[in-house]
Amino acid sequence: MALDFYTNPMSRGQIVRWMLEESGLPYEEKIVAYGPEMKGENYRQINPMGKVPAIVHEGRIVTECAAICVYLAEMAQEADLAPHPDERADYYRWIFFAAGPVEAAVTTRAMGFSPQPDQEVMAGFGNYDLTMSVLEGALSGRDYLCGARFTAADVYVGSQVDWGLTFGTIPSRPAFDTYAARLRDRPAYKRAKARDQALIEAQNQAQGPQN
Known part of the structure; x- marks a missing residue:
């Protein structure tokens, strides 16, 4: 293949x-x-x-x-990363929630602007605080987005949580922190991060010292 x-x-x-x-x-x-x-x-x-x-x-x-x-x-x-029949609703719901409202809320906040109250309906994600609260609710009381089993939804949504906690674009909350810790312990996560970190270090060395 x-x-x-x-x-x-x-x-x-x-x-x-x-x-x-x-x-x-x-x-x-x-x-x-x-x-x-x-x-x-x-x-x-x-x-x-x-x-x-x-x-x-x-x-x-x-x-x-x-x-x-x-x-x-x-x-x-x-x-076995695709959803089982009883997982499809949560799987698609939270992947596309992360691709839409979460991405928009985090990006606009990082760029230094937020919708005014009369613009929130048009913005689609409402506001940053609402979006974070909904995401927190999705992760509260469960190990993964579809319940007890890890799926591709956790790769995509989990990456946003992991990245956001690292760079401060997503707030530290118990549901986010424990979820990210669980994902960071996965062997595939560790392999992927090690490879990208090695590439970053190689790029930095190739560029030489910065004045």
Whole structure:
């Protein structure tokens, strides 16, 4: 099975690498540099947006982290990361909640602006505090988003929680902290992070000391 993984270690490609490690599918990594390479004509044939990550699986292109995670879960049936019938509602609900309201709430806050009260309906996610409270509720009283079992939803949503706690874009709350700790203990998570960290260190060394 031919599966090419286009990424940069300092990107959301870390989400997809973790998913690939969980899936057990063999893949070939292709590091894409920011700047002319990522925005150039060659890579835009893979992703016209000129951003990573992306995968090409047997000639089929998939972009967007949430879509890639769902796709890989379906391809890697032996890994049992796709939802069972009774898990589908929570699985799809929380993946797309993270891709929509959570992403929007965190991004707008990080950029220094928030919807005014009369704009909250149009914004879709309401406001940051509401979004965080709903996400907290989804994780309270359960080990994973679909209940007791880890799925691809935990890779995608868990990556946002993990990243947010690390960089302060998601508040430290018991439900978030214990969930992130549980995910960080997974062998596939550790392998993925180790590989991306090694790539980051290699890039830093290649750039040399900064004045």
